Amino acid sequence: MPQNRIVVGLDVGSTKVAAMVGEITELGEVKITGIGECPSNGLRKGIIVDIDGVARSILQAVQSAERMSGQKIVSAYVGVTGAHIYSVNNKGVVAVGNKDGEISVADVERAVSAAKVINLPLDKEVLHVIPRQYVVDGYDGILDPVGMVGSRLEVEVSIIIGASASIQNLGKAVSRAGLHIEGFVLNPLASSEAVLQPVERDLASVVVDIGGGTTEISLFDEDGLWFASILPVGAYHVTSDLAVGLRIPLSQAERIKIEHGCVLSNLMPDEEYIVISNVGGQRKVSKKVLASIIEPRMQEILHMIKQEIKSSGFKGVIPAGVIFTGGGCCLDGLAELAAEHLDMPVRIGYPCNVGGMIDMVNNPRYATGIGLIIYGSRRMASQEAAADSDNNFKSYINSIKSWFKDLF
Ligand SMILES: Nc1ncnc2c1ncn2[C@@H]1O[C@H](COP(=O)(O)OP(=O)(O)OP(=O)(O)O)[C@@H](O)[C@H]1O
Ligand SMILES: [Mg+2]
Structure with missing residues (x-):
């Protein structure tokens, strides 16, 4: 009987590098046993601009995933993104x-x-x-x-x-961190493995992963992947709009976005305020003002998504609608705004289809990392099935050979 095996997913994102460890049980189920994360250095809009910086982030993420899982990590399935795809x-x-x-x-x-x-x-x-x-x-x-x-x-x-250059640079960064690459996997393909329910796979659906620097779109029909595209915009743009609009540092804008960000300015009451402190002292900003800075950027990203779906040439209906994932979809009100803008059913996709430490990874930010493990486990299963049928064929030939030997 096959033993439990280990598959590692490495998501080298614009804002974070995440290394996820999965154990494939004898029954073929995927159990998450560890996760390591590190802010990413050296990536812009999904593209590597500093190989050593990225390698250092990968190493840190891998080391903390090793500590949590108790497993030595030697190889990984690596996600690929960027507008070049x-x-x-x-x-x-x-x-x-x-x-x-x-x-x-x-x-x-x-x-x-x-x-x-x-x-x-x-x-x-x-x-x-x-x-x-x-x-x-x-x-x-x-x-x-x-x-x-x-x-x-x-x-x-x-x-x-x-x-080629972008993929090779990613390969170099992973190798410099000391890891063998089991395979490169398109990020949107990985995310969809983690968030799509079986019933959505049987219908046409769109998966949109809004990350920090990219928005990854994949359209599936009942036969599988029909179209994939990656836009060089993401939730980081919202942070930078807030930083400019409120005249605050990016780190503060990021915190405010995560704690109070909402995309529906109409629904925000005028009289709810947050307090912004900086060197000039403290000031109050209404949540409505925050939302009115965030909403146009998200409208713009949704408009681009709509254009991409149109340009895919897909003529059928998309009954399962759009499944949003990635950290950027956690902004309050995004699903409502998207459903209205795209005129389709919308839901937020959390990683599913796995067991183990699911509470640790129950966040759309981890969809790509989890999906890489699921992709790797499927590949491992099909390689084993191919080897099995090869072995069965060889043992069949051997049994015929020995039958002939016995005969003569
Ligand atoms: N709770 C939250 N509310 C709002 N935004 C959030 C939340 N959590 C994360 N984000 C945003 O999500 C973005 C990061 O998402 P994610 O981790 O999926 O990106 P990434 O994979 O590193 O980047 P990319 O996929 O573009 O290469 C950041 O801009 C962050 O501000
Ligand atoms: Mg990502």
Whole structure:
């Protein structure tokens, strides 16, 4: 029976680096056993601008995750973000190789390779090729065509592309922190693993992760990922608006935003005040004024999200609506404002689909880190299944060999 295994998710965000440790039980469930966090140094809008600074933050986050989990961390699944990332949908078509028409793993691999052939600028690389569905002799909606009979195999894929330099710089920072990279994973793909309920996966849905420096958007239909995009704006812009508007330092603006921030200025009473202290003394600012600074920025971000969804070319309805996650969605009133602006059902997505120290990570800020663990556990399971079927095949061949030996 397989032993419990460890998977680590490393979310290198614009405001924090989070290292999450997950244990995969014998039954395949994911249990969170540790988390380490450190303010991030050297990232702007999800892009690395100081490799050593980022490496130091990663090391600190990893060390505190090691202390909490009691596990030595040697490798991790690493989240990738930044406005350089985009998605393209493509198709690959092949003739089935077997004379008897039975589709093999090799046919599927050839179809996916054919779908991968796109014009790629020299400075870009493919981060993921995600099969959405297979079509056999014109019959669509097939999830696993291996073993089916047909003559023509088509695959529809989503290809995620990113700037090579940005991905390599992230890789360097992780390696300098002494970690092996199990795989790079698109952040929005990870967040969606953590926050989407199974029923939302069966319908079309949009996941929006509002971080400090980025807003990550992913649109899923019933066949899987349809579109992904990352905007270089996030909740840090709200902090900086407050700092400018109230003439206070960024650190104070951040604190005020988290304690008193609300996006619905209409709902705030005029007579509720907060006291702002600085070198010039103390002054009162109404919560309505705070909200009137925050609201236009969030309206702007929501407008950009709406434009991205439009530009995705997705023509169907989105019955499951928009699931917001990431630290930026914790502003009071965001769900209400978003539902009105986007004209869709909206909910706030907390990490779910895991067990263990769930209270510690029950915050939208941790959706990416948790999702990286879930992604890693799925990958581990499919690698083990592939190895198992390979071993079964080898033992089948060995048993036939020994049967022949016995015979002669
Ligand atoms: N309770 C809260 N209320 C309002 N805003 C919050 C709250 N908690 C966190 N935030 C904001 O969320 C942002 C950080 O979110 P998160 O940790 O998801 O970002 P990140 O992953 O580091 O950045 P990115 O994803 O852009 O690279 C900060 O701007 C912070 O002010
Ligand atoms: Mg993030």
